[in-house]
Amino acid sequence: MTAEGPVFGLVGALAAFPRRIAARAVEARGGTLRRGATRGTTHLVLGRKLLVRTPERQIEACVAAGRTAGRTLVSETGFLRLLGLADPAPAGGIPRRQLLDAGLTDPELDLLTLFDAFEHDAGPWSFRDLILARKYARLRRDGAGWSAIARSVHRFGPAGGLAAETLAVGACRGVLVGDAEPDGQLRLDLGAPEDPEELFAAAEAAEAGHRLEAAAALYRRCLALDPGDALAAFNRGNVLRALGNPEEAHREYLRAARLDRGFTEAWFNLASLATARGATATARRHLARALALDPGYADAIYNLAALEFDAGHLDAARGHWTRYLALDPDSAWSRRAARGIAFIDMARAGGRSA
Numbered sequence: 001m002t003a004e005g006p007v008f009g010l011v012g013a014l015a016a017f018p019r020r021i022a023a024r025a026v027e028a029r030g031g032t033l034r035r036g037a038t039r040g041t042t043h044l045v046l047g048r049k050l051l052v053r054t055p056e057r058q059i060e061a062c063v064a065a066g067r068t069a070g071r072t073l074v075s076e077t078g079f080l081r082l083l084g085l086a087d088p089a090p091a092g093g094i095p096r097r098q099l100l101d102a103g104l105t106d107p108e109l110d111l112l113t114l115f116d117a118f119e120h121d122a123g124p125w126s127f128r129d130l131i132l133a134r135k136y137a138r139l140r141r142d143g144a145g146w147s148a149i150a151r152s153v154h155r156f157g158p159a160g161g162l163a164a165e166t167l168a169v170g171a172c173r174g175v176l177v178g179d180a181e182p183d184g185q186l187r188l189d190l191g192a193p194e195d196p197e198e199l200f201a202a203a204e205a206a207e208a209g210h211r212l213e214a215a216a217a218l219y220r221r222c223l224a225l226d227p228g229d230a231l232a233a234f235n236r237g238n239v240l241r242a243l244g245n246p247e248e249a250h251r252e253y254l255r256a257a258r259l260d261r262g263f264t265e266a267w268f269n270l271a272s273l274a275t276a277r278g279a280t281a282t283a284r285r286h287l288a289r290a291l292a293l294d295p296g297y298a299d300a301i302y303n304l305a306a307l308e309f310d311a312g313h314l315d316a317a318r319g320h321w322t323r324y325l326a327l328d329p330d331s332a333w334s335r336r337a338a339r340g341i342a343f344i345d346m347a348r349a350g351g352r353s354a
Helices: 020-028 056-068 076-082 096-101 105-115 128-141 148-157 159-164 196-208 214-223 230-242 246-259 263-278 280-293 299-308 314-328 332-353
Strands: 007-011 032-034 042-044 072-075 167-169 176-178
Touching: 007 020, 007 167, 020 032, 020 148, 032 230, 032 299, 056 072, 056 105, 056 148, 072 076, 072 105, 096 105, 096 128, 096 176, 105 128, 105 148, 128 148, 128 159, 196 214, 196 230, 214 230, 214 332, 230 246, 230 263, 246 263, 263 280, 263 299, 280 299, 299 314, 314 332
Parallel strands: 007 032, 007 042, 042 072
Antiparallel strands: 167 176
16 A cells, blocks of 8 residues: 555445444555545445445446546455455466456456456456356356346355356346345345445435435435445535535535545535635635645636636636646537637737737
């Protein structure tokens, strides 16, 4: 781990133990564990409980976004091994090409590895992993999705033990291990003692489904169980803002920023709310705070330029938009920034000719 310390973003709940235990282990090694991915996230950890309720396409999109952002993607077992909380993987010498030759595609191999369907959480793999790759490829040809395979692995136990088992596709496209029919998808039982991880997943699902009032209530329950959850506060702020309640959204964003001093998006959203109510000086301070945390935050730079432009501070606006264009040279927003710079230059030229 680096001297500055990595920032791990946890997507989905850990199956091994509660997040707070993992957070303490990360902090003891100089890092930070946050829920979800924010701008400062360096590593994205895929908790195995993500498989319980999240559709395959949504998981695939999350993985793709993490790779595009340049984050290191880590499986749950890989995360625990990195922290010294799980035994190292057994010796392996099988290259990636052999697992692909067994019949898996590149994306399937990546996703199954990220959800610990093999002995190894990264290559090189073991001979058992090669056997599993052949079995998984056959299951895929028989119609099982990669997520159904991964779920079945974790119902059975350690992945390596499956190398000696018979795997088949059941009537509902689930995977049968030996003679055991897998359980159905787990559901959130609101009559049982509430689990913050389950509640958070339900809140995210409600938000994604545009059931905003339900999402706000679920995030509120998350915060009642875990008052230190900065992302739950931030997400609740987003939901409340979408519901037309900027005052309460402001309180939630402020709570998120106080809980996590490195939460740049919280300061950015506070600035947006301040701009909307005409509190320009406050918005400028919030944007400056976001940029102090992340000098490359292009959206914050653009909005700061717009504030300075509206205030008549043309030199400052031009400087910020020039900085923005260096970060984002080709987008609709960059074209607006270029037009802003051109307007300022024309105004200057007109002033000199006058």
